[in-house]
Amino acid sequence: MLRRTCLGLLAAAGSALSTPTNPIQLHVDLDVDPARENELRQNFRNIFRPAISRQPGFVSVRLLKLRGAVVGEPPGDFNYRLVISFQSEQQRQAWVKSEDHQKAWPAIEKTLRPGKLRAVLFDVV
Template sequence: MIELQIFLEVLPGKEEKLKITFRDIFVPAVSIQQGFISVHLLKYGNAMRCYQIQLRFETEQMRLAWVASDEHQDSFPRLAELCSSVSWQGFELVN
């Protein structure tokens, strides 16, 4: 199983738009992908505009297929444009 953690620093005043875009555009796009397991949007405790997406797929190949999909090419840039910074880290779950 693969977990991708995407770190987002949201532009001032764009937090609500990020939440709506995640719920209404990103989640429907990713959840139809083969191998999709789960996705969550987290907000760091006291940090004003710091969010994290936790995304799980069955395999790295399935995650890469999602990245190459039309749905990703449409939905992820809509999230990214609301952010001043986007970075990510991938993990293989071992237990």
């Protein structure tokens, strides 16, 4: 009986894994105070990345520093971009509501100039 239950659970888990889902990416443009760039980088490495990495559905997180525009205009006053990817938007929203996020995000936010943030959500195709 236990063997049948285990086999049933494995089959269900396998079919769930084979169901294709497209991850999401959130691009958060940040206007970081130049005097606080090192603090941002340290907080990202030591606080934010470890906290987000342990969340269900987490795929990846990257902190990018703007080098320049190759074509067109650079994104306004924003000098950094945070790129966050989760398996689903629901999992990303759960991260935002989590206690880990409530502790980790202020470490990033305090390095920004007031009111300087823009977020755009993408589906990975």
